[in-house]
Amino acid sequence: xxxxxxxxxxxxxxxxxxxxxxxxxxxxxxxxxxxxxxxxxxxxxxxxxxxxxxxxxxxxxxxxxxxxxxxxxxxxxxxxxxxxxxxxxxxxxxxxxxxxxxxxxxxxxxxxxxxxxxxxxxxxxxxxxxxxxxxxxxxxxxxxxxxxxxxxxxxxxxxxxxxxxxxxxxxxxxxxxxxxxxxxxxxxxxxxxxxxxxxxxxxxxxxxxxxxxxxxxxxxxxxxxxxxxxxxxxxxxxxxxxxxxxxxxxxxxxxxxxxxxxxxxxxxxxxxxxxxxxxxxxxxxxxxxxxxxxxxxxxxxxxxxxxxxxxxxxxxxxxxxxxxxxxxxxxxxxxxxxxxxxxxxxxxxxxxxxxxxxxxxxxxxxxxxxxxxxxxxxxxxxxxxxxxxxxxxxxxxxxxxxxxxxxxxxxxxxxxxxxxxxxxxxxxxxxxxxxxxxxxxxxxxxxxxxxxxxxxxxxxxxxxxxxxxxxxxxxxxxxxxxxxxxxxxxxxxxxxxxxxxxxxxxxxxxxxxxxxxxxxxxxxxxxxxxxxxxxxxxxxxxxxxxxxxxxxxxxxxxxxxxxxxxxxxxxxxxxxxxxxxxxxxxxxxxxxxxxxxxxxxxxxxxxxxxxxxxxxxxxxxxxxxxxxxxxxxxxxxxxxxxxxxxxxxxxxxxxxxxxxxx
Amino acid sequence: xxxxxxxxxxxxxxxxxxxxxxxxxxxxxxxxxxxxxxxxxxxxxxxxxxxxxxxxxxxxxxxxxxxxxxxxxxxx
Numbered sequence: 001x002x003x004x005x006x007x008x009x010x011x012x013x014x015x016x017x018x019x020x021x022x023x024x025x026x027x028x029x030x031x032x033x034x035x036x037x038x039x040x041x042x043x044x045x046x047x048x049x050x051x052x053x054x055x056x057x058x059x060x061x062x063x064x065x066x067x068x069x070x071x072x073x074x075x076x077x078x079x080x081x082x083x084x085x086x087x088x089x090x091x092x093x094x095x096x097x098x099x100x101x102x103x104x105x106x107x108x109x110x111x112x113x114x115x116x117x118x119x120x121x122x123x124x125x126x127x128x129x130x131x132x133x134x135x136x137x138x139x140x141x142x143x144x145x146x147x148x149x150x151x152x153x154x155x156x157x158x159x160x161x162x163x164x165x166x167x168x169x170x171x172x173x174x175x176x177x178x179x180x181x182x183x184x185x186x187x188x189x190x191x192x193x194x195x196x197x198x199x200x201x202x203x204x205x206x207x208x209x210x211x212x213x214x215x216x217x218x219x220x221x222x223x224x225x226x227x228x229x230x231x232x233x234x235x236x237x238x239x240x241x242x243x244x245x246x247x248x249x250x251x252x253x254x255x256x257x258x259x260x261x262x263x264x265x266x267x268x269x270x271x272x273x274x275x276x277x278x279x280x281x282x283x284x285x286x287x288x289x290x291x292x293x294x295x296x297x298x299x300x301x302x303x304x305x306x307x308x309x310x311x312x313x314x315x316x317x318x319x320x321x322x323x324x325x326x327x328x329x330x331x332x333x334x335x336x337x338x339x340x341x342x343x344x345x346x347x348x349x350x351x352x353x354x355x356x357x358x359x360x361x362x363x364x365x366x367x368x369x370x371x372x373x374x375x376x377x378x379x380x381x382x383x384x385x386x387x388x389x390x391x392x393x394x395x396x397x398x399x400x401x402x403x404x405x406x407x408x409x410x411x412x413x414x415x416x417x418x419x420x421x422x423x424x425x426x427x428x429x430x431x432x433x434x435x436x437x438x439x440x441x442x443x444x445x446x447x448x449x450x451x452x453x454x455x456x457x458x459x460x461x462x463x464x465x466x467x468x469x470x471x472x473x474x475x476x477x478x479x480x481x482x483x484x485x486x487x488x489x490x491x492x493x494x495x496x497x498x499x500x501x502x503x504x505x506x507x508x509x510x511x512x513x514x515x516x517x518x519x520x521x522x523x524x525x526x527x528x529x530x531x532x533x534x535x536x537x538x539x540x541x542x543x544x545x546x547x548x549x550x551x552x553x554x555x556x557x558x559x560x561x562x563x564x565x566x567x568x569x570x571x572x573x574x575x576x577x578x579x580x581x582x583x584x585x586x587x588x589x590x591x592x593x594x595x596x597x598x599x600x601x602x603x604x605x606x607x608x609x610x611x612x613x614x615x616x617x618x619x620x621x622x623x624x625x626x627x628x629x630x631x632x633x634x635x636x637x638x639x640x641x642x643x644x645x646x647x648x649x650x651x652x653x654x655x656x657x658x659x660x661x662x
Numbered sequence: 663x664x665x666x667x668x669x670x671x672x673x674x675x676x677x678x679x680x681x682x683x684x685x686x687x688x689x690x691x692x693x694x695x696x697x698x699x700x701x702x703x704x705x706x707x708x709x710x711x712x713x714x715x716x717x718x719x720x721x722x723x724x725x726x727x728x729x730x731x732x733x734x735x736x737x738x
Contacts, residue, residue, distance in 0.1 A: 057694035062687045089722050092696035120721070239693055270723075274716065276709045374725040378713035387714070387725075411687050482691045482730075485716065485723035 003049045004155060005078035007069060007100060009093050010055030011486040012086040013112045015039075017142040018052040019498060021152055046156045051078065054408070059099045060207040062480070064416065065408040070209050073103065080155065081107040087117040087139065088487075090124065094246045097133070101166035102201060104194025107135045110151060114139040116487060121256065128253040134164035143492060165194045170241050174204065174234055177225075184221035204234045266367075266487045273368070274485075279375035286368070288452065290359040296448040299352035303436070306351060307590050310344040330533070334523055337586060342519035342579030345590060347511055349433045354504050356429065357398055361499030367488045369394075374483055383463045384470035386410075386481040389419045393462060396426035397455070398503045400622040403428075404629055411480035418469045420629050422462040424618035424643060427455050429507060430574035431613060437578055438610055441594040442603045450607075458614050461650070510573055514620075518569050518576035523583050525565075542584065556612055556651045557605025557659075567612075573619050604662050608655040615647035673704040673718070679736035688730055695724060703734075 006014050022041025039052035053069040061067040072078065083100055085093035090111070100107060111117070111124065126137040136154060140147035170178065182196035191199070202210040203222045214222045273282060293299065318340060322332045363369055369391055377387030388410055396403025400423050407419040427435075435451050443450040469475075526542040527533060534540050545568065546561030553564050566580035587593050601609065617640050618626070627636040678701050681689045697703070697719055707716040712728040726734075 057691060060690060062690060089696075089720065091720060092694065092722070095694060095696065239698070243696070243698065266723075270706075274707055276707060276713070279709075370725075374714055374716070375709075377725070377727070378709055378711055381713075386727075411691075480685070480687045480691065481714070481725070481727050482688060482695070483725040484695070485725060 001047050001049050002079040003051060003076070004043075004080045004082050005051050005053060005072060005076075006082050006084055007053055007073070007096070008055060008084035009057055009086065009089075009096060011484055012055070012084045012093065013142045014055065014084045015052055016495065017084055017110065017112060017140065017148070018050060019495075020142050020145050020148045021155075022050050043152060043156060048155060050082075056096065058096055059202060059209075060205065061209055062411050063409050067209060068408075074209070074213060078105065081105050082155070083107055083109045084112050085109060087111040087114050087124070088120065091246055091250060094133075094249070095242060098166065098168070098242050098246065099202075101133060101135065102168075102194070102198050104165040104192070104198065108151070108154060109133070109135055109137050110147075111137060111139045112142055114147070115141045115144070123255045124250075125253045125255055129249065132249045132252065134166055143489065143495070165197075168241055168245050170201075171237055173232075174237060174241075177204070177229075181221050181225070185219065188221065189217070189219065201238065204229050205238050206230070206235055269488050270371070270485070273371050274374060279371075280379070283372055283375050286363070290356065291452050291455070292448050293359065294352050294356040299355045300436075300447065302351035302355075303348050307345075307348040310340065310348060311590065314344065315340050330527075333527075334520070338519055338523035338583055339516065341582045341587065342523070343511055343516055345582045345593075346433050346515050346575045346579050348590065349429075349436060350504075350507070352432060352436065353429045353507055354500055357500045357503040358496055360394065360398060361496045361503070362491050364499060365489060365491045365495050367486045370483050370485050374485065377481060377483075380463075383466045384475060385415060385419065385463075385466055388481065388483065389415065389466075392419055392423060393426050393459065396423050396428060398429055399506060400424050400426060400428045400618060401506075401625040402503070404622070404625045407629070414473055414475050417630060417635075418466050418473070418475075420626060421469060421635065421639060422465050424622050424626075424639060425458050425462040425465065425615055427458040427614055428574065430510070430619065433575055433578040434581075434613055435610055437581070437590060437593055438597065438601075438606050440590070441597040442601070442606045454610055454614055457611060461615060461646070465646075507575075510575060514573045515575050515579055518572040519579045519583060522565070522569050522576070522580040526584055537584070537586070552648075555655070556648065557601070557608050557655045559605075560600050563600070563609070567616070570613065571617050571619060573621070574613070577613065602662075604658045605655060608651040608658070611654060612647045612651040615643060615650060617644045617647075673706055675702050675704050676717075676735045677702055678734050681734065683733050684730060692726075692734075695722065696720060697724075 006018055008014050021043055041050050043050060053072055054065040056066045056069045059070055061070050081100055083097050097109060129137045138147055138151045140151055178197055178200050181200045185191050185196035186193060199210060203214060315336060319336045373387035373390050376390045380387050380389060392403045392406040395406045403423045404420050407416050410416045410419055435454060439447045439450050526537055526540045529539045529541055542565045543561055546565035549564050550561050562584040566577050566584060569580045570577040582593055585593060585596050623636045626639055627633050678699055681699055703717040703719050706718055714725045714727055715731040716723055716725050
């Protein structure tokens, strides 16, 4: 099956274009060589596969994210490259296009966001661009699906033909080296001419990935000249040649239409949003609104409605049906008290979680996220991180696994490691159900505020630990921080819906798999004991395990073994904690649980327990993400132990000190 | 007094003098954005306490750290 790879600068609308081209919902493929996920989709009514790759500025990777894209080029060799460019910033987008054209694979360039360009009164002659660069150009506006049909039919209908390789007029000295070295590579390693030339140019240009490739493949014609190349500063000569070429192309292709005076909306919004003094308060305000919406105004009423439906009609109808069918009491109890109560109890949080995800998607789509990174940068500097580390932390509110993956955009390896290690302290959506239960029981009046405080404690501990790690790892290098501020977009409903679904589908999938399994397991453990089926839960396996660990947990105010057992199950997935509690306390749903809580906890011990749940051992998925991203199981084991110890220490201090006053 | 009405302000422009004193990854990234010695940047914002600086170059807005900004325009 022919493969089309989407490559281009960040913020050029690749993913929107990808979703527009592939009508079938994309699946995530795990590709050989790298344990990294790329989005793969298929163009409807065709055999073409499309891969969506992370945005890259050049073929010389600085971040791990960029290495993924370049690895795909080097190892998977796609049949067609679809280079997505931002038409408004064509000059610098073409710097990448030139590198890709030198690679010699068939290529199509999409001038995306063409509407923004038109608004600025500029137009490009696509024929001149096609002719000078030797590849087809299409103008698109992926957000409105303009131009996608033509692009699609070009990709489907045109046979894949050899591309005209772009040859730039590099200075004579460089030209000679390229010719000579690529000849040697062709003779000794059977490379094609375009690939040999491309390797040489990239090697001279200090492309780290290509240098690694040359070392791995023992490309002596290149490696033997490394020191000579580096002493000549070829890099800047190559850059200047490319820039001059692009300038001359654009001079020919640019058609200045009437210089319309357009209202610059982005400048107007940024006037307030990035205001030096107001920027940070606005940032906090936006997040406060987000939480109010999810946990007070909209999310909680909807969740309550869903809860009364599941624990009421659904539960009683199933019970009646099972009785009618003559199911044995053990099975009936497993389904009604175990699965419906437990899994259903977690599902009632769908409204709150999806509203939170919709808000995050809205911020991502509008272009606010990079402003958030900017206004928080100075603050993050205090903790030795940069503003970009803030984005993975915010994404971690959804799920720590995606948060950890988002840390790939951070340039310095040590900073990336630190961001990965502190990510689990960020309160993910899976922890929400249990907060929801406790705030409903103990903090009726200040629900949003209490939940927000937990989230802030999470962020605070994360930043504090970042500082500790800076000191432990003896980080000296200053961090790289360059962030583009894209134009604001009017958010589009379908894009937000898709983003929300992308983030939230994991939660629903978990409900069907790991939460289901965890709930059944805990139900079995609580109904079976050393003597077989038990009627008194106090004689069950669960009670035995919980009671053994209870003395330690008394230090943080936990007095019931059932709570301890529920906490242990949280390592499967955090959502399981609340479903386990419902099962262990033998209740039909949230309402019963809330009433039981008031006899087991005080507001202080409840709050301490929430802090413990916030900070203790990451779930299995997060642990495996830590292992994958750091490339070592040691960091995963370290996180498991250190986070639990830290959680214990902090909640114990709060409980013990708090007990003196309350 | 803070101005409540928005008016397109005129911004200070600076010239990039050198990129040699900047660390390698940062210089590479700036190059990829098309920024090179001799180009003119409009300075849109400077954050307090030596926070980031927003510059505009060929209708793209970029946030960079204060130290990099100083190095670009020729200071240390």
